Amino acid sequence: PEVMALVGGALAEGRAGAARIAEPGGGRVQEVQVRPLAGGGAVVLIDDVSAAVEAERMRRDFIANVGHELRSPLTAIAGFIETLEGPAREDAAARARFLGLMAREAERMRRLIDDLLALADIERQQARPPTGRADLGAVVERALAALAPQAEAAGVRLERRGPDRLEVTGDADQLEQVVRNLVENAIKYGGSGGRVEVGLAPRPAGAGLAVPAAALTVRDFGPGIDPVHLPRLTERFYRADPHRSRAAGGTGLGLAIVKHILTRHRGRLVIRSEPGQGASFVALVPLAPEAPEPARS
Ligand SMILES: Nc1ncnc2c1ncn2[C@@H]1O[C@H](COP(=O)(O)OP(=O)(O)OP(=O)(O)O)[C@@H](O)[C@H]1O
Ligand SMILES: [Mg+2]
Structure with missing residues (x-):
């Protein structure tokens, strides 16, 4: 009806007009422009701006989220300072405990900022995919060695499957x-499942890539x-579970970083899960060409 009114205005009175029309329930958003033509009649331009509108929403959400995530630890730290200046001033035990909590909150802020900067870096590199070769087997080896203490503390067995070596086109640090x-x-x-499987396998071109x-x-x-x-x-x-993630010290940026790195590698992330059945995350990274390219001078 809005479009008809615009067209009517253009035909009857030679008026140009524009409207933005959103499908109810967060569907597509279209921009409609109507211009009268000199010799009678009118042109109607319909532009699907859904992607731009969605990008704008995500940008707004992102800024609000960053603000919120940074404010919570800061509020906690400010509260502890106040307590240390006041009621807990002469209490050595309380002082030690509060300092410990403050250190934890500061650490949380540091991690958040590190992750945000890492994300910004990867985003900047998005137009330049990596060109080097990386051995994904060695990358997995390093990552598992670094996480061994955490796995042990959680009572989780890390099980490795597949070949020791598998060369991809990629940046070893980012893949790690x-x-x-x-x-x-x-x-x-x-x-809680007690074990985590980390598998590596070549896969022919097809469904995913x-x-x-x-x-x-x-x-x-x-x-x-x-x-x-x-x-x-x-x-x-x-x-998925904000309470649990925060309690575990998570920033909620881990998988966003994973996805951005894989996108830069022209790869993909596939997630499969059903409640009660565990979860599996598959990262697809283009294999390196068979023979190393001859060195150019
Ligand atoms: N293997 C898994 N099983 C169940 N839920 C998962 C699993 N992996 C991720 N999730 C859910 O996905 C959410 C997002 O994960 P992501 O790694 O992006 O953030 P995080 O782990 O909360 O924080 P960070 O990785 O920055 O420390 C998690 O909070 C969790 O709810
Ligand atoms: Mg994570």
């Missing part, structure tokens, strides 16, 4: 971040993830 984030999540959220890829699978046997969360899991700050 991918493995670490996925395995850390599996330990933190799926640790247009080129042959290395599939890195991190599988846990914990409570799994409700399917309603799956589409949004890689969004910044999205948590």
